[in-house]
Amino acid sequence: MNRPSKLAIAAILASISFSSMSHADSVPADWQSQLEKIVGTFHADFDVEFSNEFNREDYQNNPYASPLRGDGVAKLQAAIRRNKSLSERLEATGIRINTIVNAAPAGDGSLTFFARKDME
16 A cells, blocks of 8 residues: 555544544533633624424534533623623524523634523
């Protein structure tokens, strides 16, 4: 085998082994505190997904869809409220801040907010 073939095989094996890692392994341990800082100055695009539409497997594949632990949800919502521009844009799209339970970063600099469907 030539050198490029060996490198290609090694890359394929590495990608297979990394793809078997759980997505939860990629969530930073201090995500909640990072999230408050990010949201406080966030002015880019965002998406919203409704976390009560997920099943157990979805939560395992995307742990960001799960509500933050402890007082994390309240702190996230407070950070959103402090960012007037963001809170106005969310509410203009029909998303009530008190329904947001988490957020996830995207590679393009945007955020995906996870909210509970407003049951009122």
